[in-house]
Amino acid sequence: MTAQRYETKEIAHIEVYGRHHGKMVAKLRNLSASGAFFELHQCEYVPRRGDMVCVTVHLGSLKKSHVMHAQVVWNQGLGFGAQFVTREDLLTKMLVK
Numbered sequence: 001m002t003a004q005r006y007e008t009k010e011i012a013h014i015e016v017y018g019r020h021h022g023k024m025v026a027k028l029r030n031l032s033a034s035g036a037f038f039e040l041h042q043c044e045y046v047p048r049r050g051d052m053v054c055v056t057v058h059l060g061s062l063k064k065s066h067v068m069h070a071q072v073v074w075n076q077g078l079g080f081g082a083q084f085v086t087r088e089d090l091l092t093k094m095l096v097k
Contacts, residue, residue, distance in 0.1 A: 003032035010057050012038060017052040017094060021045045028057060035070065035083040047072045047080050052093055055082070 010028040024045070026038040036055070040046060047053055051072040058065050069090040070082035085093065 003034045005030040005032045005037075010059065013056045013058075014038065014040070014047065015054045015056075016045070016047050017054065017090075019045065019051075023056075029079075033084075035073070035081060037079060037081050040078040040080075043078070046075055046078060047082075048075055049073060052085075052090060053082060 007030050008028050012026045012028045013023045014026050015023050021044060024040055024043050026040045029037045029039050031037075038055075049072055053070050053072060055068045055070055056065055057068070068084055069087060070084050071093065072080050072082050074081045
């Protein structure tokens with residue numbers, strides 16, 4: 001069963017674990033309970049399938065930030081899709097790499 005996706009125009013900051021590219025700015029194009037689609041602005045590195053990322057979304061209207069961990073499942077051009085993972089799954093996947 002596929003989770004319902006919701007369109008959004010929020011800005012997200014992406015950090016790729018294990019790579020020193022700093023924070024990348026992306027538009028959060030759509031979001032579901034299980035994952036999201038991001039579109040990066042110009043950047044030197046586009047996260048690839050298998051990369052583990054930390055996503056910070058600043059919710060201006062709520063004056064809050066939300067941090068999520070995810071694994072990239074596909075990428076094309078400056079866009080990529082990621083599946084959310086728990087902190088425990090993140091640590092397990094990082095140890096396997």
